[in-house]
Amino acid sequence: GRKMSKTLGNVIDPIDTIKDFGTDALRFTLALGTPGQDLNLSTERLTANKAFTNKLWNAGNFLLQNLPTRNDASAWKNILAYKFDCEESLIGIPLPERWVVSKLHLLIDMTTASYDKFFFGDVGREIYDFFWGDFADW
Structure with a gap:
């Protein structure tokens, strides 16, 4: 260029x-x-x-x-109660979903570190790589 x-x-x-x-x-x-x-x-x-x-x-x-319908209160209660930040909540989900949640945690750590250093371009690339390669295309 x-x-x-x-x-x-x-x-x-x-x-x-x-x-x-x-x-x-x-x-x-x-x-x-x-x-x-x-x-x-x-x-x-x-x-x-x-x-x-x-x-x-x-x-x-x-x-x-x-997503469940607005009127499905029990489904929404389960969704809103779900925590991705503790090991106990990951035990009950299938292996592929555990894998993507673990990749999400790595993404959060990487983007937080990049953001704290004001490396906003890196934040965008890290999100792109996660979303394209791990979340949407596996």
Whole structure:
């Protein structure tokens, strides 16, 4: 990637980018950048992040479709009482779900450490890697 310049004619118009890739993909792409470093804003990167935001949206829709109805008080009581932060709560769930919860705990530790150091680009990449590789595609 070369530096963007009007003179060189290689400037990416944000309005056109939003039309082609969506606001969320553009925001996520920019958020992955490291402060103080140049970002190679390519259509390949925007395309990949558009796929990621679509996958995130689809997973959210899947979860919403599989939640109990509002009137199912006992199901909601079980969901709201469930704690992922103690070993006892993990014993009763199937192995694949225990695995993804353990990966989630690792993600929380990594992103907290990165966030505390103000490495926001790392936070985004860690979330991307977890969601794409561990949560949504296994």
